[in-house]
Amino acid sequence: xxxxxxxxxxxxxxxxxxxxxxxxxxxxxxxxxxxxxxxxxxxxxxxxxxxxxxxxxxxxxxxxxxxxxxxxxxxxxxxxxxxxxxxxxxxxxxxxxxxxxxxxxxxxxxxxxxxxxxxxxxxxxxxxxxxxxxxxxxxxxxxxxxxxxxxxxxxxxxxxxxxxxxxxxxxxxxxxxxxxxxxxxxxxxxxxxxxxxxxxxxxxxxxxxxxxxxxxxxxxxxxxxxxxxxxxxxxxxxxxxxxxxxxxxxxxxxxxxxxxxxxxxxxxxxxxxxxxxxxxxxxxxxxxxxxxxxxxxxxxxxxxxxxxxxxxxxxxxxxxxxxxxxxxxxxxxxxxxxxxxxxxxxxxxxxxxxxxxxxxxxxxxxxxxxxxxxxxxxxxxxxxxxxxxxxxxxxxxxxxxxxxxxxxxxxxxxxxxxxxxxxxxxxxxxxxxxxxxxxxxxxxxxxxxxxxxxxxxxxxxxxxxxxxxxxxxxxxxxxxxxxxxxxxxxxxxxxxxxxxxxxxxxxxxxxxxxxxxxxxxxxxxxxxxxxxxxxxxxxxxxxxxxxxxxxxxxxxxxxxxxxxxxxxxxxxxxxxxxxxxxxxxxxxxxxxxxxxxxxxxxxxxxxxxxxxxxxxxxxxxxxxxxxxxxxxxxxxxxxxxxxxxxxxxxxxxxxxxxxxxxxxxxxxxxxxx
Numbered sequence: 001x002x003x004x005x006x007x008x009x010x011x012x013x014x015x016x017x018x019x020x021x022x023x024x025x026x027x028x029x030x031x032x033x034x035x036x037x038x039x040x041x042x043x044x045x046x047x048x049x050x051x052x053x054x055x056x057x058x059x060x061x062x063x064x065x066x067x068x069x070x071x072x073x074x075x076x077x078x079x080x081x082x083x084x085x086x087x088x089x090x091x092x093x094x095x096x097x098x099x100x101x102x103x104x105x106x107x108x109x110x111x112x113x114x115x116x117x118x119x120x121x122x123x124x125x126x127x128x129x130x131x132x133x134x135x136x137x138x139x140x141x142x143x144x145x146x147x148x149x150x151x152x153x154x155x156x157x158x159x160x161x162x163x164x165x166x167x168x169x170x171x172x173x174x175x176x177x178x179x180x181x182x183x184x185x186x187x188x189x190x191x192x193x194x195x196x197x198x199x200x201x202x203x204x205x206x207x208x209x210x211x212x213x214x215x216x217x218x219x220x221x222x223x224x225x226x227x228x229x230x231x232x233x234x235x236x237x238x239x240x241x242x243x244x245x246x247x248x249x250x251x252x253x254x255x256x257x258x259x260x261x262x263x264x265x266x267x268x269x270x271x272x273x274x275x276x277x278x279x280x281x282x283x284x285x286x287x288x289x290x291x292x293x294x295x296x297x298x299x300x301x302x303x304x305x306x307x308x309x310x311x312x313x314x315x316x317x318x319x320x321x322x323x324x325x326x327x328x329x330x331x332x333x334x335x336x337x338x339x340x341x342x343x344x345x346x347x348x349x350x351x352x353x354x355x356x357x358x359x360x361x362x363x364x365x366x367x368x369x370x371x372x373x374x375x376x377x378x379x380x381x382x383x384x385x386x387x388x389x390x391x392x393x394x395x396x397x398x399x400x401x402x403x404x405x406x407x408x409x410x411x412x413x414x415x416x417x418x419x420x421x422x423x424x425x426x427x428x429x430x431x432x433x434x435x436x437x438x439x440x441x442x443x444x445x446x447x448x449x450x451x452x453x454x455x456x457x458x459x460x461x462x463x464x465x466x467x468x469x470x471x472x473x474x475x476x477x478x479x480x481x482x483x484x485x486x487x488x489x490x491x492x493x494x495x496x497x498x499x500x501x502x503x504x505x506x507x508x509x510x511x512x513x514x515x516x517x518x519x520x521x522x523x524x525x526x527x528x529x530x531x532x533x534x535x536x537x538x539x540x541x542x543x544x545x546x547x548x549x550x551x552x553x554x555x556x557x558x559x560x561x562x563x564x565x566x567x568x569x570x571x572x573x574x575x576x577x578x579x580x581x582x583x584x585x586x587x588x589x590x591x592x593x594x595x596x597x598x599x600x601x602x603x604x605x606x607x608x609x610x611x612x613x614x615x616x617x618x619x620x621x622x623x624x625x626x627x628x629x630x631x632x633x634x635x636x637x638x639x640x641x642x643x644x645x646x647x648x649x650x651x652x653x654x655x656x657x658x659x660x661x662x663x664x665x666x667x668x669x670x671x672x673x
Contacts, residue, residue, distance in 0.1 A: 073252020
């Protein structure tokens with residue numbers, strides 16, 4: 001009874017510490033996984049000593065590993081993999097092999113490991129990235145549908161798939177030098193036989209079983225059968241020497257082919273989250289801060305190998321597959337950490353005697369450090385790339401990407417509609433324009449989505465839509481209109497600003513995501529702004545009102561009233577309520593400066609509408625600070641007075657023209673409203 005109580009006490013202590021750590025990490029915009037590790041470290045034997053490293057909690061943590069890999073198998077999407085199969089299968093596999101060679105080779109050459117099998121296992125650990133951290137970051141930044149987001153997810157899918165193979169094959173490295181070849185052959189043969197049996201069982205036995213259980217209508221029975229299936233297959237693979245992790249992953253793959261897969265995943269996720277938290281916190285129990293400090297130089301070397309080495313490998317691979325340098329660098333800085341499944345692989349290495357306690361501790365510290373640095377690197381990457389694009393030293397590297405015009409001669413570009421972005425919104429728009437017979441030019445740098453354009457013989461320009469060279473090649477000054485459907489808010493603002501510089505009179509419609517982006521898009525020169533989420537709400541509202549018996553005319557009037565008031569009146573009375581934080585966020589990626597009006601400036605007393613600043617100079621007044629009050633997105637009726645501080649947004653040339661306007665002694669006729 002006392003032992004049972006000790007288990008409960010340890011479990012409550014570990015889960016409580018992990019929960020507190022996860023909350024703190026989330027509040028600091030860090031991965032919750034990092035909080036779980038630090039929470040476990042805090043209550044572990046090296047700090048407070050509340051829970052021992054060999055606690056019975058580790059048994060429950062093993063269940064977390066099984067459920068983690070089972071959920072990974074259920075969520076595995078062959079469709080997503082095939083959609084970007086070129087960069088996924090080719091680039092993802094190449095990344096794993098090169099990272100394995102780099103990490104393992106450096107570790108062996110520097111003496112961090114004592115044998116080649118240890119080096120191979122360590123390289124494999126470093127080759128895996130964090131699907132959870134990267135996906136969460138992409139969702140928060142609304143970048144899942146971007147080109148770099150799709151590439152990241154494609155590579156991560158291949159890494160997850162490779163994990164299953166690693167778990168089955170790499171333990172064979174524990175054999176002596178003369179027996180490794182035979183052991184690897186036997187392991188691969190065993191895996192192939194098991195997978196063959198799994199395919200048969202997954203196709204002919206599992207689906208009927210799950211369907212029969214689902215017909216009973218009992219949620220508890222469905223959950224029990226799912227867990228039993230997962231644990232049973234994991235136990236079987238453990239008995240035949242393939243490890244419980246391999247069996248759990250394959251069990252998930254079996255269930256993923258059944259129509260009840262989503263329901264099974266939904267039922268298993270709460271259990272997975274609890275036990276997985278125990279697993280990561282139990283890993284934290286083994287982290288010794290003093291040990292890591294004493295071995296800080298080795299730790300720093302492993303972190304540098306993972307983040308800079310793997311980041312460079314990924315960047316070169318993505319660039320080699322024909323993607324723009326900016327996209328390649330973004331992907332390289334996004335998946336250069338050591339992921340959560342690396343803990344699983346490292347645990348297998350320790351159990352099989354390949355990792356000493358010292359090496360295992362260093363691997364845990366490396367993974368924790370890279371997870372800590374990943375959110376920071378993801379936030380800094382766009383700013384560093386923007387600086388590099390504008391730097392005289394590095395700009396030529398980006399300017400070489402002139403883009404490839406396909407399906408049309410450049411001389412024939414006239415009267416066309418430019419669609420920037422061929423994602424879900426862009427595809428629908430292009431389809432409408434195509435069937436109406438309008439000339440279209442699509443700009444996109446996602447090779448996977450451009451196959452549709454080639455099949456339908458729709459002209460497209462391959463490259464980054466924000467690139468000035470790409471925009472010049474699109475001949476915006478000869479286009480009828482432009483639709484910006486990019487999923488990235490920063491890229492949208494940058495593209496809108498540059499497009500307005502090249503073609504001041506071009507009709508531009510912009511897709512935005514958040515409320516605060518609407519007025520920014522108008523101020524940067526968009527003729528029309530559309531927020532898909534809001535439009536979806538209008539359509540749903542119209543459907544409900546019609547179902548309630550309201551007349552079609554009345555419903556249309558309601559929809560029009562909301563739509564007309566939405567896009568210009570969405571913000572509170574003025575931007576003071578928003579605060580300067582939103583303004584700073586909306587200025588990301590845009591050249592801007594503050595200018596103060598003095599008595600020598602001839603624009604005093606004139607309204608913004610009279611000056612017609614955007615048309616004359618190409619610049620935009622995004623805000624005016626007057627008497628310590630900030631007026632964001634001022635209207636044309638606002639009159640400039642002495643002492644006003646103007647936030648001027650535009651290219652360097654546009655800002656220069658605006659400064660000339662301020663000092664002009666006599667206003668030219670072109671400035672009349």
